[in-house]
Amino acid sequence: MxxxxxxxxxxxxxxxxxxxxxxxxxxxxxxxxxxxxxxxxxxxxxxxxxxxxxxxxxxxxxxxxxxxSGGDVIADAAFRGERRRVLLEKLARKSGVAS
Incomplete structure (x- = not known):
């Protein structure tokens, strides 16, 4: 617009x-x-x-x-991998694609 x-x-x-x-x-x-x-x-x-x-x-x-607000978060490869997995699951649910 x-x-x-x-x-x-x-x-x-x-x-x-x-x-x-x-x-x-x-x-x-x-x-x-x-x-x-x-x-x-x-x-x-x-x-x-x-x-x-x-x-x-x-x-x-x-x-x-x-x-x-809280303790430290160690943003290592495992943390990033888990965040990525959760995000991909959410995106799959939102788009209706089975994971």
Whole structure:
């Protein structure tokens, strides 16, 4: 989808996106649309809102919380292999392909 905006509105969106910690105006506008849909009781995707950071500050806070939430994880070859196996199983179930 392409939306054409007047220059002054585009400038305002760019400033607001930067101030909100968004990498792009697209991300900022998408977050505004999501918030509007949630207020209307329509959620555009199944991702819980609490797991979707709205800006860089929220993302950093979520990362800090995750880093201090538990013990160390050793991400060796066995760990990566297990994560890959689980992901492939989920993808197979989602696409209806038997594994």
């Amino acid at each position: 392409t939306i054409t905006l007047p220059d002054e509105m585009r400038d305002r969106l760019e400033r607001d996106a930067r101030a909100g910690g968004f990498a792009t105006v697209d991300e900022y506008v998408l977050s505004l649309v999501r918030e509007d849909l949630v207020r209307g009781d329509e959620v555009p995707d199944p991702a819980p809102t609490r797991l979707t950071p709205r800006n860089r500050a929220e993302l950093e806070a979520m990362l800090d919380e995750g880093m201090s």
